[in-house]
Amino acid sequence: MTSTPPVTLEDVRDAAARIEGVAHRTPVLRSRTLDSLAGAEVFLKCENLQRVGAFKFRGAYNAASRLSSEQLARGIAAYSSGNHAQAVALAARELGTTAVILMPEDTPRSKLEATAGYGAQIVTYDRYTGDRVALGEALAAERGLTLIPPYEHPHIIAGQGTAALELIEEVGELDALVAPVGGGGLIAGSATAAKALLPGIRVIGVEPEAGDDTRRSLEAEGRVSIPVPRTIADGLAAETPGELTFSVNRRLVDEIVLVDDDRIRDAMRLAFERLKTVVEPSGAAALAAVLAGLPKPLPSRVGVIVSGGNVGAQRFAELLGS
Template sequence: MTTTTPPVTLDDVRDAAARLTGVAHRTPVLRSRTLDALVGAEVHLKCENFQRVGAFKFRGAYNAASRLAPEQLARGIAAYSSGNHAQAVALAARELGTTAVIVMPEDAPAAKRDATASYGAEIVTYDRYTGDRVAIAEALAAERGLTVVPPYEHPHVIAGQGTAALELLEEAGELDALIVPVGGGGLIAGSATVAKALHPGIRVIGVEPEAGDDTRRSLEAGHRVSVPVPRTIADGQALTTPGELTFSVNRRLVDGVALVGDDEIRAAMRFAFERLKTVVEPSGATPLAALLAGRVERLPRRIGVIVSGGNVDAERFARLCAGGD
């Protein structure tokens, strides 16, 4: 009988954590008695909105980029992203003394686009509803001799993302559930790898916007399913299909996916600002939205939540909290 070796292990995540020491921030874990009372559980919020570039993505981008051969770094890096991975690769490239070319959708939030440029990256835009960002990035990479660092479809990226959950469990101790936002699936794949290895009985629950439930449908079908390009305020989760590599992990380790609507996301952003005194972007607010809206079934006693990012400019934040887009 043969056993398939998982693409990422707990040792891989621990190795990534050692590589990130002194480079990435060890982000805070927040508690709120008000939140606990509203939810009816003990909630531990791992605040990746305080990470470098304002999101968890720096963990995976740096872990992957820092492992490239010197000749690869000398030629430069390419990436494709709606914003947070774009910033992460741009900063990782700067830290490693190389250059980055980032393929971003034309409608990416201005704050994310501007921040990516501020780290020194070249930005190439495309229409997310008609263009193929992967094909564009790969063509640029082939033309210029660049190495593509994908946003989630890479073992080193997944391992890097898993360090957020590793830190959370080191600080909070054993938890009954871990709730994680799902886009391409890299964060939850890394998080589930850590959580299930350390605490086999823990439930790992993903959260997606209702308009973009590709991972939920895929888990139910047992294979990857595509949905139309989601129209949601959670731009970091506006994907059509789970990653092949990430889904191979998540179908084994993720226990379920909860869905939240845009209004519930807005309410969670307002709650985080007014009661937790922290700014969270729409995608980062989806796990909190799921808790506040009662979308998590069989609510456990001790819950960990990964707040994945806080990259939203002041104007859009105010507009979203007021009920707009």
């Protein structure tokens, strides 16, 4: 007997209706230069232009907007390396409640400042010695807050899937959809929408070479843990896939490809110099893969989710060696 999937296309469409008018319907960017370099027609879904500068606002608002009035009155909590933090902080402000966010001490300053700017209280921890899930759950319990996890929740996954839903609604047929993989929420939601709308599409996940926990888990047919990854793509630095997200991704994701930090830098540089758009390291991972011709062979029409653009000017210059 086939079990019911935790997230369906109907859930993604319901999330799309809920975030309409609150989240941006982000543009799809085309470039003849990019097509020539990739050897394919490439369609970039620019979530770097989403509110808070990343796709995370989709899922955060979808989840937070479903809380009861009593839960909203008490406030919400989250743990995040940056983009989910900003997303929950903004969702809280939009819904008239407060947010407390647990963030790593080494989170890029631009993300710390942006999260605080949306009105959230920030509590920091050491990502290399602390368990953020345990710390986040303890923080929420201690203060009586509702915890909104970054990816381990059906409403989060469904919300993230609206990015792929919009992309396919706009461009039609695609041979492949390429998305970055951290905890797995974005690709789980995207794969749910894409496979339902385009049954023949290949869904390709991209991880940094230093953080290939999902690739290893898919090969092992079970969740694998790795040491805390050290990569410029801080938003993809997961130690193990989420249990819920992995249950989706092991069914729907066709392949995981890896890119190193140098390829990510090259993708950031190309996006800035040739496409005139700023992309953070994690957000550039999927573009980096396509520029490297991954997966091989690269299909003819490829959708790429550019997942975020939250990088400060100084950090951007440092990464590109200026």
